[in-house]
Amino acid sequence: MKKEKKYIEYILKQAEALLAIDSPSGFTEKVTDYLCEEYKRLGYKPVKTKKGGVLVEIGGKGNAILTMAHVDTLGGMVAEIKSNGRLRLTRVGGLNANNIETENCRIYTLDGKVYDGTVQLTDASIHVNDDYQKSERTFDSVEVLLDEKVSSKEDVKALGIENGSFVCMDPRTRITESGYIKSRFLDDKLSTAILLGFAKYVKDEDLKLSRKVYQHITVFEEVGHGACASAPEDVEELLSVDMGCVGEGLECTDRQVSICVKDGHGPYHYDVVKALIQAAKDNHIDYAADVYPYYGSDADAALSAGIDARHGLIGPGVYASHGYERSHKDAVAATLELLKAYLA
Incomplete structure (x- = not known):
């Protein structure tokens, strides 16, 4: 529990730092500079893509997976x-x-x-x-x-x-005593911070990953072409870590990790969805599987660009998307635990 708290505190600190840097699509240099410095501080070797995103290899060998979050905002x-x-x-x-x-x-x-x-x-x-x-x-x-x-x-x-x-x-970021995280642009700076938290966990624990894991922080997701390029050649699977939808007709709350089974572009890869759900069940992670009616992700963009890979989407539940958004520390913890269960 103490170890988990350490990583949640790190994630929230990074989320606050990222949210404080203005970065609408097309105006992201300052926030990606920050990310590069943080990855280096953790002991990694990030590179900036030609489009301005951040790509970093986390570790592992074989059956490569590209995990993605985006740091551009509305x-x-x-x-x-x-x-x-x-x-x-x-x-x-x-x-x-x-x-x-x-x-x-x-x-x-x-x-x-x-x-x-x-x-x-x-x-x-x-x-x-x-x-x-x-x-x-x-x-x-x-x-x-x-x-x-x-x-x-x-x-x-x-x-x-x-x-x-x-x-x-102005993002108007606030974290309450009861653990709620309120801000504009939790989509997707909260999940970017979660990927940083996973990278810190791998490095701190000297974890030997079961497959090669990359992280790609994209900078044009909000305008539809964030992950259309820069996937390493050995990538066989794409996993977007973005906001989980919360609203009428959906099961997810803003205290859970959401596993998307289908969005506005169509169903996610059946094998990936099944494996994510099984990992959540096996590790007693509080999750919900949902259909997002009006949604597109970096994984969708990558497939539309012709990248040949399986794809999936998870993320902390976020209420009031594209407005003044809300999530909770529990959703952050559940998302981090699912990444650990699925990738470690």
């Missing part, structure tokens, strides 16, 4: 600087205008400056706008107000902000 990008100095956004990935209203954000310029702002409904004062309740929240009806003295397009451009500047939402 976000926004400036699509228009309005004449009044406010910003119209275009979304990066599946960001939803309905759940970013009143969110604090950061705007990054190409020359490295960072400005604060807030996402608000256009004409957001209820005492002025009688249609506030009826207004549909879209990326045409919400805007960013810069926390700078600006009132024109020229004022904004003078700051270095232009179309294409990334806009990153």
Whole structure:
């Protein structure tokens, strides 16, 4: 129990560090630099792929498996600087205008400056706008107000902000005394931290893995092509470690590890699903097997790109996906235990 607690604490520490680094798809260099340094500190030799992801061999021989998580997140990008100095956004990935209203954000310029702002409904004062309740929240009806003295397009451009500047939402990370983990972008920085935790476990325990294990932290999953490349030639199996879905009609809670049997792209490989479920049962791991109705993973992307391998998907249960998400330490522990049972 003490040993398990050590790794859970490490995972949560790494999750907090990753969540604090803004990294929407296409803007991930800082977070992958951090990951490379952490892998090196653990005693591994990570390499950056041409697309900017992080690939590292963990150990073992034969029957190679590529485990994957993604560190890119949802976000926004400036699509228009309005004449009044406010910003119209275009979304990066599946960001939803309905759940970013009143969110604090950061705007990054190409020359490295960072400005604060807030996402608000256009004409957001209820005492002025009688249609506030009826207004549909879209990326045409919400805007960013810069926390700078600006009132024109020229004022904004003078700051270095232009179309294409990334806009990153505040994750608002919090871990409660009762063990709940609340934040934007647990999808998929929580699972990235879990893979780091597994890598630390292998190194600390001098574990001799039963097969060769790679970890690939991808950086374009949220826009659909994260793992479309960079799978080593000897890989025979792909295992995405991403968020497990929680919602009506699904069994998983945010205190379990989820094993996906089918998502929006189709069923996962039967042999992999069966082996994952058996590993969970044999090791008394709290799991749920579910069908995710509107979902795609790095494993799906890899197969769509033509990689010839079996594929599977697991992850800690996460509620309120693509919004202000919630999981629990129990889900983290269950996911780590399933990785240990399946890969060790």
